[in-house]
Amino acid sequence: MEIRQPIHSAHARTLDTQGLREQFLVEQLFKPDETTLTYSQIDRIIVGGIMPVNQALSFAPELGRHTGTDFFLQRRELGLINIGGAARVKVDEQSFEIGPREALYIGQGARALEFRSLDPAQPAKLYFNSAPAHTAYPHRKVTLAEASPETLGSPETSNRRTIYKFLVPDVLPTCQLLMGMTQLEPGSLWNTMPCHTHDRRMEVYFYFDMNENAVVFHMLGEPSETRHLVVRNEQAVISPSWSIHSGVGTQAYTFIWGMVGENQVFKDMDHVPMSALR
Numbered sequence: 695m696e697i698r699q700p701i702h703s704a705h706a707r708t709l710d711t712q713g714l715r716e717q718f719l720v721e722q723l724f725k726p727d728e729t730t731l732t733y734s735q736i737d738r739i740i741v742g743g744i745m746p747v748n749q750a751l752s753f754a755p756e757l758g759r760h761t762g763t764d765f766f767l768q769r770r771e772l773g774l775i776n777i778g779g780a781a782r783v784k785v786d787e788q789s790f791e792i793g794p795r796e797a798l799y800i801g802q803g804a805r806a807l808e809f810r811s812l813d814p815a816q817p818a819k820l821y822f823n824s825a826p827a828h829t830a831y832p833h834r835k836v837t838l839a840e841a842s843p844e845t846l847g848s849p850e851t852s853n854r855r856t857i858y859k860f861l862v863p864d865v866l867p868t869c870q871l872l873m874g875m876t877q878l879e880p881g882s883l884w885n886t887m888p889c890h891t892h893d894r895r896m897e898v899y900f901y902f903d904m905n906e907n908a909v910v911f912h913m914l915g916e917p918s919e920t921r922h923l924v925v926r927n928e929q930a931v932i933s934p935s936w937s938i939h940s941g942v943g944t945q946a947y948t949f950i951w952g953m954v955g956e957n958q959v960f961k962d963m964d965h966v967p968m969s970a971l972r
Protein backbone atom coordinates (compact mmCIF):
# COMPACT_ATOMS: atom_id res chain seq x y z
CA MET A 695 0.00 0.00 0.00
CA GLU A 696 1.37 3.39 -0.97
CA ILE A 697 1.15 6.11 1.69
CA ARG A 698 0.69 9.78 0.73
CA GLN A 699 1.28 12.48 3.33
CA PRO A 700 -1.01 15.51 3.56
CA ILE A 701 0.25 18.65 1.80
CA HIS A 702 0.06 22.33 2.71
CA SER A 703 -1.09 24.76 0.01
CA ALA A 704 2.12 26.83 0.46
CA HIS A 705 4.21 23.73 -0.35
CA ALA A 706 2.05 22.78 -3.34
CA ARG A 707 2.68 26.21 -4.92
CA THR A 708 6.41 25.51 -5.13
CA LEU A 709 6.22 22.18 -6.95
CA ASP A 710 7.19 21.46 -10.54
CA THR A 711 5.34 19.02 -12.81
CA GLN A 712 6.96 15.91 -11.33
CA GLY A 713 6.46 17.14 -7.78
CA LEU A 714 2.78 17.84 -8.41
CA ARG A 715 2.33 14.40 -9.96
CA GLU A 716 4.00 12.67 -7.00
CA GLN A 717 1.74 14.45 -4.52
CA PHE A 718 -1.61 14.39 -6.25
CA LEU A 719 -1.77 11.80 -9.07
CA VAL A 720 -2.48 8.08 -8.62
CA GLU A 721 -1.17 6.67 -11.89
CA GLN A 722 -2.20 3.01 -11.91
CA LEU A 723 -5.36 1.78 -10.25
CA PHE A 724 -5.96 -1.43 -12.17
CA LYS A 725 -3.60 -4.40 -12.60
CA PRO A 726 -4.93 -7.82 -13.71
CA ASP A 727 -5.54 -10.18 -10.77
CA GLU A 728 -4.35 -7.55 -8.30
CA THR A 729 -5.75 -5.08 -5.79
CA THR A 730 -4.04 -1.67 -5.62
CA LEU A 731 -4.35 0.68 -2.65
CA THR A 732 -3.17 4.24 -2.04
CA TYR A 733 -3.57 5.55 1.51
CA SER A 734 -3.86 9.34 1.70
CA GLN A 735 -3.37 10.81 5.15
CA ILE A 736 -5.80 13.56 4.05
CA ASP A 737 -8.89 12.46 5.99
CA ARG A 738 -7.39 8.92 5.78
CA ILE A 739 -9.13 8.01 2.55
CA ILE A 740 -7.91 4.86 0.81
CA VAL A 741 -8.29 4.84 -2.98
CA GLY A 742 -7.88 1.69 -5.03
CA GLY A 743 -8.78 -0.72 -7.77
CA ILE A 744 -9.69 -4.42 -7.72
CA MET A 745 -9.39 -6.28 -11.02
CA PRO A 746 -10.10 -10.01 -10.69
CA VAL A 747 -9.52 -11.87 -13.97
CA ASN A 748 -8.68 -15.54 -13.48
CA GLN A 749 -8.94 -15.68 -9.70
CA ALA A 750 -10.97 -14.27 -6.84
CA LEU A 751 -9.37 -11.38 -4.93
CA SER A 752 -9.71 -10.25 -1.33
CA PHE A 753 -7.93 -7.83 1.01
CA ALA A 754 -4.71 -9.31 2.37
CA PRO A 755 -4.58 -9.73 6.19
CA GLU A 756 -1.26 -7.78 6.18
CA LEU A 757 -3.28 -4.61 5.48
CA GLY A 758 -4.06 -4.59 9.20
CA ARG A 759 -0.45 -3.39 9.61
CA HIS A 760 -1.47 -0.08 7.99
CA THR A 761 -4.84 0.28 9.69
CA GLY A 762 -3.75 -1.14 13.07
CA THR A 763 -6.84 -3.34 13.15
CA ASP A 764 -7.56 -7.07 13.04
CA PHE A 765 -9.06 -6.84 9.56
CA PHE A 766 -9.36 -4.15 6.87
CA LEU A 767 -12.93 -2.96 7.48
CA GLN A 768 -12.95 -3.40 11.26
CA ARG A 769 -13.11 0.41 11.64
CA ARG A 770 -13.75 1.43 8.01
CA GLU A 771 -16.48 1.57 5.37
CA LEU A 772 -15.99 1.05 1.63
CA GLY A 773 -17.79 2.11 -1.54
CA LEU A 774 -17.06 0.72 -4.99
CA ILE A 775 -18.27 1.42 -8.51
CA ASN A 776 -17.74 -1.14 -11.27
CA ILE A 777 -16.34 0.31 -14.52
CA GLY A 778 -15.68 -3.13 -16.10
CA GLY A 779 -17.64 -6.36 -16.72
CA ALA A 780 -20.02 -7.93 -14.21
CA ALA A 781 -18.64 -8.98 -10.81
CA ARG A 782 -19.73 -11.22 -7.96
CA VAL A 783 -18.86 -9.74 -4.55
CA LYS A 784 -19.23 -11.79 -1.39
CA VAL A 785 -19.43 -9.87 1.89
CA ASP A 786 -19.46 -12.36 4.77
CA GLU A 787 -22.61 -14.43 4.14
CA GLN A 788 -24.14 -12.02 1.59
CA SER A 789 -23.50 -12.14 -2.16
CA PHE A 790 -24.05 -9.31 -4.68
CA GLU A 791 -23.87 -9.28 -8.47
CA ILE A 792 -22.50 -5.87 -9.45
CA GLY A 793 -22.92 -5.05 -13.13
CA PRO A 794 -21.19 -2.32 -15.14
CA ARG A 795 -21.83 1.16 -13.68
CA GLU A 796 -23.33 -0.23 -10.49
CA ALA A 797 -22.14 0.51 -6.97
CA LEU A 798 -21.81 -1.43 -3.73
CA TYR A 799 -21.60 0.01 -0.24
CA ILE A 800 -19.86 -2.25 2.30
CA GLY A 801 -20.43 -1.21 5.88
CA GLN A 802 -17.99 -1.22 8.79
CA GLY A 803 -17.24 -4.64 10.28
CA ALA A 804 -17.39 -6.75 7.11
CA ARG A 805 -14.73 -9.42 7.54
CA ALA A 806 -14.66 -11.82 4.62
CA LEU A 807 -14.63 -10.09 1.24
CA GLU A 808 -14.29 -11.86 -2.10
CA PHE A 809 -14.35 -10.23 -5.52
CA ARG A 810 -14.55 -12.20 -8.79
CA SER A 811 -15.39 -11.52 -12.43
CA LEU A 812 -18.32 -13.40 -13.95
CA ASP A 813 -16.47 -13.58 -17.30
CA PRO A 814 -12.64 -13.44 -17.38
CA ALA A 815 -12.88 -12.17 -20.99
CA GLN A 816 -14.65 -9.07 -19.63
CA PRO A 817 -13.04 -8.56 -16.24
CA ALA A 818 -14.63 -6.44 -13.58
CA LYS A 819 -12.84 -3.23 -12.61
CA LEU A 820 -13.97 -2.22 -9.14
CA TYR A 821 -12.85 1.31 -8.27
CA PHE A 822 -13.14 1.93 -4.53
CA ASN A 823 -12.83 4.55 -1.79
CA SER A 824 -12.64 3.59 1.89
CA ALA A 825 -12.84 5.87 4.93
CA PRO A 826 -12.76 5.54 8.73
CA ALA A 827 -16.24 4.68 10.07
CA HIS A 828 -17.91 4.79 13.48
CA THR A 829 -20.87 2.46 13.03
CA ALA A 830 -22.08 -0.41 10.85
CA TYR A 831 -24.62 0.57 8.20
CA PRO A 832 -26.08 -2.20 5.98
CA HIS A 833 -24.21 -3.35 2.89
CA ARG A 834 -26.19 -2.38 -0.21
CA LYS A 835 -25.99 -2.46 -3.98
CA VAL A 836 -27.00 0.77 -5.77
CA THR A 837 -27.99 0.72 -9.46
CA LEU A 838 -27.59 3.60 -11.90
CA ALA A 839 -31.38 4.12 -11.85
CA GLU A 840 -31.28 4.60 -8.06
CA ALA A 841 -28.39 7.07 -8.20
CA SER A 842 -30.47 10.31 -8.28
CA PRO A 843 -29.22 11.79 -11.59
CA GLU A 844 -28.82 15.55 -12.08
CA THR A 845 -28.06 16.96 -15.54
CA LEU A 846 -26.41 20.36 -15.72
CA GLY A 847 -24.27 22.58 -17.94
CA SER A 848 -24.88 23.27 -21.64
CA PRO A 849 -23.32 22.52 -25.05
CA GLU A 850 -22.55 26.24 -25.44
CA THR A 851 -20.24 26.17 -22.43
CA SER A 852 -19.00 22.68 -23.34
CA ASN A 853 -19.96 21.26 -19.94
CA ARG A 854 -23.23 19.34 -20.42
CA ARG A 855 -23.02 16.41 -18.02
CA THR A 856 -25.04 14.15 -15.73
CA ILE A 857 -24.05 13.62 -12.09
CA TYR A 858 -25.16 10.23 -10.70
CA LYS A 859 -25.09 10.30 -6.90
CA PHE A 860 -24.69 6.67 -5.77
CA LEU A 861 -23.63 6.95 -2.13
CA VAL A 862 -25.38 10.02 -0.72
CA PRO A 863 -27.78 10.38 2.25
CA ASP A 864 -30.85 10.52 -0.06
CA VAL A 865 -30.01 7.01 -1.29
CA LEU A 866 -28.52 5.25 1.76
CA PRO A 867 -26.80 5.96 5.07
CA THR A 868 -23.00 5.94 5.26
CA CYS A 869 -20.72 7.17 8.03
CA GLN A 870 -18.87 9.80 5.98
CA LEU A 871 -18.20 8.48 2.49
CA LEU A 872 -19.97 10.11 -0.48
CA MET A 873 -19.50 8.71 -4.00
CA GLY A 874 -20.88 9.32 -7.45
CA MET A 875 -20.14 9.38 -11.15
CA THR A 876 -20.27 12.25 -13.63
CA GLN A 877 -20.66 11.49 -17.33
CA LEU A 878 -19.97 14.15 -19.95
CA GLU A 879 -22.07 14.28 -23.11
CA PRO A 880 -20.23 13.90 -26.44
CA GLY A 881 -18.70 17.25 -27.37
CA SER A 882 -18.63 18.48 -23.78
CA LEU A 883 -15.16 18.75 -22.27
CA TRP A 884 -15.32 20.69 -18.99
CA ASN A 885 -16.24 19.38 -15.55
CA THR A 886 -16.84 21.50 -12.47
CA MET A 887 -16.23 24.93 -14.07
CA PRO A 888 -17.12 27.38 -12.55
CA CYS A 889 -15.14 25.57 -9.89
CA HIS A 890 -15.27 25.28 -6.11
CA THR A 891 -13.37 24.17 -3.05
CA HIS A 892 -14.95 22.70 0.11
CA ASP A 893 -12.98 23.48 3.22
CA ARG A 894 -14.96 20.85 5.08
CA ARG A 895 -14.32 17.85 2.81
CA MET A 896 -11.54 16.44 0.66
CA GLU A 897 -12.28 14.81 -2.70
CA VAL A 898 -10.76 12.32 -5.15
CA TYR A 899 -11.54 12.30 -8.90
CA PHE A 900 -10.98 9.11 -10.95
CA TYR A 901 -11.11 9.64 -14.72
CA PHE A 902 -12.06 6.87 -17.18
CA ASP A 903 -13.88 6.16 -20.48
CA MET A 904 -10.93 7.73 -22.33
CA ASN A 905 -9.01 6.34 -25.31
CA GLU A 906 -5.24 5.97 -25.10
CA ASN A 907 -4.48 9.31 -26.77
CA ALA A 908 -7.01 11.32 -24.80
CA VAL A 909 -5.97 13.42 -21.80
CA VAL A 910 -7.71 15.55 -19.23
CA PHE A 911 -6.00 18.71 -18.02
CA HIS A 912 -7.05 18.55 -14.37
CA MET A 913 -6.92 21.89 -12.54
CA LEU A 914 -5.83 22.00 -8.91
CA GLY A 915 -4.40 24.44 -6.38
CA GLU A 916 -5.78 27.41 -4.51
CA PRO A 917 -8.06 29.52 -6.73
CA SER A 918 -5.38 32.25 -6.88
CA GLU A 919 -2.52 29.76 -7.57
CA THR A 920 -3.86 27.21 -10.06
CA ARG A 921 -1.75 24.40 -11.49
CA HIS A 922 -2.61 21.49 -13.77
CA LEU A 923 -1.93 17.79 -14.10
CA VAL A 924 -2.12 15.86 -17.38
CA VAL A 925 -4.29 12.87 -16.51
CA ARG A 926 -4.84 9.77 -18.64
CA ASN A 927 -7.42 7.00 -18.66
CA GLU A 928 -8.05 5.30 -15.29
CA GLN A 929 -5.94 7.66 -13.21
CA ALA A 930 -7.03 9.48 -10.05
CA VAL A 931 -6.28 12.86 -8.50
CA ILE A 932 -6.31 13.57 -4.74
CA SER A 933 -7.77 16.96 -3.92
CA PRO A 934 -7.15 18.57 -0.51
CA SER A 935 -9.90 20.77 0.95
CA TRP A 936 -8.11 23.96 -0.14
CA SER A 937 -7.81 22.92 -3.78
CA ILE A 938 -10.09 23.47 -6.74
CA HIS A 939 -10.83 20.31 -8.73
CA SER A 940 -11.95 20.77 -12.31
CA GLY A 941 -10.86 19.42 -15.67
CA VAL A 942 -11.02 19.87 -19.41
CA GLY A 943 -10.54 16.89 -21.72
CA THR A 944 -9.46 16.48 -25.31
CA GLN A 945 -12.77 14.60 -25.69
CA ALA A 946 -15.69 13.59 -23.46
CA TYR A 947 -14.93 11.30 -20.50
CA THR A 948 -16.51 10.04 -17.28
CA PHE A 949 -15.22 10.38 -13.74
CA ILE A 950 -16.00 9.04 -10.29
CA TRP A 951 -15.83 11.45 -7.38
CA GLY A 952 -15.53 10.44 -3.74
CA MET A 953 -15.55 12.70 -0.71
CA VAL A 954 -14.91 12.35 3.02
CA GLY A 955 -14.79 14.88 5.83
CA GLU A 956 -16.95 16.98 8.05
CA ASN A 957 -20.42 16.69 6.53
CA GLN A 958 -22.39 14.90 3.80
CA VAL A 959 -24.08 17.92 2.23
CA PHE A 960 -23.30 17.63 -1.49
CA LYS A 961 -24.08 21.30 -2.10
CA ASP A 962 -21.78 22.52 0.70
CA MET A 963 -19.25 24.08 -1.68
CA ASP A 964 -17.23 27.29 -1.58
CA HIS A 965 -17.95 28.57 -5.09
CA VAL A 966 -15.08 30.41 -6.75
CA PRO A 967 -16.02 33.45 -8.86
CA MET A 968 -14.40 33.27 -12.30
CA SER A 969 -12.81 36.66 -11.57
CA ALA A 970 -10.89 35.13 -8.63
CA LEU A 971 -9.06 32.51 -10.71
CA ARG A 972 -5.35 33.02 -11.37
Ligand SMILES: O=C(O)C(=O)C[C@H](O)C(=O)CO
Pocket residue numbers: 855857876885886887892897939951960963
Ligand atom coordinates in the same frame (compact mmCIF):
# COMPACT_ATOMS: atom_id res chain seq x y z
O1 LIG B 1 -19.25 17.71 -12.76
C1 LIG B 1 -19.30 18.21 -11.65
O2 LIG B 1 -19.55 19.41 -11.44
C2 LIG B 1 -19.06 17.32 -10.52
O3 LIG B 1 -19.16 16.13 -10.66
C3 LIG B 1 -18.71 17.94 -9.22
C4 LIG B 1 -18.30 16.93 -8.17
O4 LIG B 1 -19.35 16.09 -7.90
C5 LIG B 1 -17.82 17.66 -6.95
O5 LIG B 1 -16.80 18.28 -7.02
C6 LIG B 1 -18.62 17.57 -5.72
O6 LIG B 1 -18.05 18.35 -4.71
Ligand SMILES: [Zn+2]
Pocket residue numbers: 890891892897939
Ligand atom coordinates in the same frame (compact mmCIF):
# COMPACT_ATOMS: atom_id res chain seq x y z
ZN1 LIG C 1 -16.07 19.13 -5.11
